[in-house]
Amino acid sequence: MISLAGRDILHSWGKFVFTGIGLGLLIGVTLTMAGVYRGMVADGKALLDNSGADLWVVQRETLGPYAESSSIYDDLWRGIRAMPGVAAAANVTYLTMQVRHGQRDVRAMVVGIMAGNPGDPGWPPYLVAGRQITRGHYEAVADIASGFQLGDELKIRRNHYRVVGLTRRMVSSNGDPMVFIPLKDAQEAQFLKDNDAIWMQRRRTAANPAFNRPTVPGLLEAVLASQTVNNHVNAILVRLAPGYTPEEVAAPIRRWKRLTVYDRSQMEEILIGKLIATAAKQIGMFLVILAVVSAAIVAFIIYTLTMDKIREIAVLKLIGTRNRTIAKMIMQQALALGSIGFVVGKIAATFAAPHFPKYVLLMPEDSIAGFFAVMLICVLASLVAIRLALKVDPAEAIGG
Amino acid sequence: MTAKGIHIERLSKRYGEGDTAVLALKNVNMTVAPGEVVGLIGPSGSGKSTLLKCLGAVIDPTAGRMMLGDEVIYDDGWKVRDLRALRRDKIGFVFQAPYLIPFLDVTDNVALLPMLAGVPNERARARALELLTALDVQHRANAMPSQLSGGEQQRVAIARGLVNRPPVILADEPTAPLDSQRALAVIRILNDMARRYQTAIIVVTHDEKIIPTFKRIYHIRDGVTHEEVGEGRGSD
Structure with missing residues (x-):
């Protein structure tokens, strides 16, 4: 049996390729966002690794x-x-x-x-x-x-x-x-501090009778000296x-x-769980929005392509094509669109990542997860078009 | 009654229930022998399309009996479990517009039906090429439908209707978009194919120029058919 989806894609390849490129850029942004998050985590871990410390002693x-x-x-x-x-x-x-x-x-x-x-x-x-x-x-x-x-x-x-x-x-x-x-x-x-601030501080200290006692020589000088030295880390x-x-x-x-002491795992939890948690949530929200937009685009394109073929689908059903063959055709087109989009997105993200001001770490496992997410989105997005196609009455192919 | 072709008795179709019920077909009787092409004519709303849809197993008749060849397919209820397979294997369709699948070439448009029935691709294509040759469009076998003229498209559509060797072909206004010369050519082809493959063909038409070519015509009006057979009718 020939691949109806494949033939349709080859027939209207321009529509698929250009839609795929548009979708791909969106997927590229999504992968890059995930890479930004991974980069933040990697930066945090690099900070801890490169410090050479096992314990952090703090206030x-x-x-x-x-x-x-x-x-x-x-x-x-x-x-x-x-x-x-x-x-x-x-x-x-x-x-x-x-x-x-x-x-x-x-x-x-x-x-x-x-x-x-x-x-x-x-x-x-x-x-x-x-x-x-x-x-x-x-x-x-x-x-x-x-x-x-x-x-x-x-x-x-x-x-x-x-x-x-x-x-x-x-x-x-x-x-x-x-x-x-x-x-x-x-x-x-x-x-x-700047010179004016230092001068002002000296004047204020000298004006304070508690530090400037005529009966205690050297007290004012000692206080002033302690104010200009920072002995904290x-x-x-x-x-x-x-x-x-x-x-x-x-x-x-x-x-x-x-003092408070943190070990490596506690410090990692502070950095990743607290310091970059808000940024991670922000990125997570963007990823959800981008996924929804991608799904809407795939659903719209597949729905439009199916609407354009309503008469052909009625003919196919009339001449005995099974519903599952028609559903398979639509789903394969959605998956093909997603695949084109993913390839374009992955290439775009790979080439764009080094040009970002922050470290963008594109992990292979994120790409694999992204691929499956795109496929899942495409399957879900094609369901609307499949429902439409399955509702087409074969009698529509016959006039009257 | 014929042992082959299509035979229908007292076929009725009612739309709706109670006061709003409309009887679209009233005890229609019709017989088309293998190798015969008959015309089905009538004004709009007379029940032509309803009859065609019942014959094509697209809608359910209300009552009556239908036979395809020796097989009773309807007797106050469908006797065939898989109507989709019935349409695919036993009934050929030719439409007013060719409705070729735009993304398949001419050969695959014709070969699609046997492929759907499980025939291997190469055998299905060989069968399609044989029919395309019989219909004199073999030189366009690799063309896409959009590259064909109207007449060529209609011949490909006829080849698609015939490819599974169905005992009956239902043609719904197959000459409507064609000029007189091409319309007559299509009818000639249908007659040739009916004879060659012993297929019963029912042609629904409004087309005055092809009506005289039928040896037998069924007039349908208000859901009732009247058969007209005339000497001198018919054209090869």
């Missing part, structure tokens, strides 16, 4: 340092480093800001790392060019997604930094490239010694240091 009862702000003293790391099961501990600060480069701004996550200890948690695990930070000030390692080159000069707040190394896939959960600078510079950058990253479980190490830190 008590906060979800820091990525989902909420967290502030802890920068000398706590020494005590934690000495605890059993801790192989390495390092202070780290995170600050998302606009980094100035020449005449342009680059949105970046500025990471403050303790200088001189490459390989500690928080450091970029590998470089693609240049070297790690060796000086205590004004050197930077940047992710290549920032567009910075070796030797470029960056401006963070009022200070200038020279790019000495380039790394890859070091991004925030938002996909912003990271720029690593020495910890002291990063701490200063976090709380650095956002988190302490801890790497476990072999043979220790995260909970074995986390429990004493919580108990004795009065």
Whole structure:
């Protein structure tokens, strides 16, 4: 038996191909949206993987340092480093800001790392060019997604930094490239005020009789000095010694240091379950809308194609064609349209993904799921046209 | 009564119930022998199409008896379980417009019926080509319907009606869209095919120019048929 659907498609291939291309672009957008979500999750996981940490020690009862702000003293790391099961501990600060480069701004996550200890948690695990930070000030390692080159000069707040190394896939959960600078510079950058604000603060402190006591010499100077120094960091990253479980190490830190400690799975839950949950819901809503629009387009096209063939369908039924043969023809056309659309969509998404500003991760399993979803949508969309065709009375082929 | 062809007795068809009931066919009797072409004529609303639909097993008669060849297909109720298969295997249709399937070429338009009946594609196509040759359109075998003239399309439609070798063909105004010359040519072809394949053909028509070509005519008016047989009628 010949394929009626195949012959019809070949006969009116232009209509099918152009409709398929239109549908394909819609499917391409859908696959890309799914890729954006996957990219966000991958960015989040890359952030955790590349930090080199097993535990994140943060301010008590906060979800820091990525989902909420967290502030802890920068000398706590020494005590934690000495605890059993801790192989390495390092202070780290995170600050998302606009980094100035020449005449342009680059949105970046500025990471403050303790200088001189490459390989500690928080450091970029590998470089693609240049070297790690060796000086205590004004050197930077940047992710290549920032567009910075070796030797470029960056401006963070009022200070200038020279790019000495380039790394890859070091991004925030938002996909912003990271720029690593020495910890002291990063701490200063976090709380650095402009000159007028500093002058105003000094005047206000000097006017406060509690700090400016003539009978206590040196008090005012000590208070002013403490106001210009930032001795806080956002988190302490801890790497476990072999043979220790995260909970074995986390429990004493919580108990004795009065801090909150997250292990890898908890931090992943915070990043994916909380930080990007709203974005994921947003993308999910878009996917539902796009699926409904795709279904409506397929249903409309198949319905129109079937309406155009009502007389032929009546003739086919009159000369003895089974209902299931006619239903099969319509469903095969819908599936063919969906297949054309999927192929076009997959190609469009593959070629468009690298040009998106955010990381778009097209997973093979998403494509497979997308293919089956498209097929299901096509089957459902063809039901309206099949119902119409099955209701056609063969007597319509005979006049009168 | 004939042992072959089609034979109907006291066939009635009523539409509606009670006060609104309309008797479209009233005890219609008709016999068409194998190899014979008869005309069925009558004004609009006389019951021609209703009779054709009953004969074509498209609608249910209300009462009566129908035989196709030796087989009783209706006797106050259908005696055949699968009316779709009956239409496919035992009844050929030729319509006012050819209604060829636009996305199939000429050969496959004709071969589709035997394919639907389960005949292998190559055998179905061979059978179609044989008929197309008999109807002198074999040179258009690979053409699409849109590339054919009106007369060629109608000949292909006749080939489709004949391809399963049905004992009866129902032709609904087959010459309506054609000029006199082509209309007469179609009737000549139907007569040839009826003789060659021993098929009973009933031609419903309004077409004055072909009416004289029938050796037998059934007039139908208000659901009642009257047979007219005339010497000098008929045209080969």
